Amino acid sequence: MTDSSYPILYSFRRCPYAMRARLAIAAAGICVALREIELRAKPAAMLAVSPKGTVPVLVLANGQVIDESLDIMVWALTRHDPQDWLNVSSRADADRLIAVNDSQFKYWLDRYKYADRYPEHSAEHYREQGELFLADLEQRLQxxxxFCGRRFGLxxxxxxxxxxxxxxVxxxxxxxxxYPALRAALQHFVESELFGKIMAQYPVWQATDPASFSAPNPAGAAYVENLQKSRRHQPEPGPSAIAAGNKTAVATPNRAVGYPGDDRRGHRRHLGVFRAVCHPADSAIDLGLQGLARLAHCPTPTGRANPGRRVHRGIDGTRRKPSRPLT
Structure with missing residues (x-):
């Protein structure tokens, strides 16, 4: 079975637009063929379906192309939204806030980050303009x-x-x-297991790579769907997904398996793990259904077993405590 049987996601790891798309896909538990690109050498296959040349680009199995990050988020979460990110009561406010982010804040962010390209003003000036949005976010968090209620959402x-x-910057x-509340929220976000999984590094996709998947396990798909439905209304449901890369991966349901450190948080996060079993050259993101299980006994994207726990570092580069699920 070729990767055309799955949605294909063209992505660039560090792009914030691509990050938000991968977050929603992971939260929705959707399997996609992930094609990591280089912005300076965009693949012809991506440009053929989306000439504007920006990521993310999602190509569905029926040929439909979605090349706006927010549209990809809504597409994924409309299919399955176990954490209620598309909360109806806060959706209008969320849409307004995202629009301000994508227009005004992004404008000043680009000038603050690349101030040498915009010599009309200093970096401090651009930062001050961006702070108007940060101040609004701080008030919302406090x-x-x-940002738009009491639960993490869209x-x-x-x-x-x-x-x-x-x-x-x-x-x-x-x-x-x-901005203490915003700083704490950002730290919680970058330490979360969801963010850690969607930021896994993968080799740049090449058109000559064998981009195929083994046949999915129908029983496993039904198992995951039923388990997701049964947990839809449980408090603090964890994100779930398998976002597969551009090579062979076999998705299989996994019985409850203990992972080091599971019990320290007062609940067994490994229940109902749906794990991607990778071969040595495979690329796959391994995410669980209840929280996210550790990869201590799972193959890494390179196919090697993870020899131990990761070293978690915060946005300032210092060591932090282990990652945790978003709530």
């Missing part, structure tokens, strides 16, 4: 805990990758900036 997933980029400044 009032509700998340706006949080769509905007935090851009806040991360803004903070990284001058990490020392951001560490002392008057």
């Amino acid at each position: 009032r509700n805990g998340c 706006a949080d997933a769509a905007i935090l990758p851009f806040v991360r980029q803004f903070a990284a 001058d990490a020392a400044w951001f560490a002392l900036a008057p």
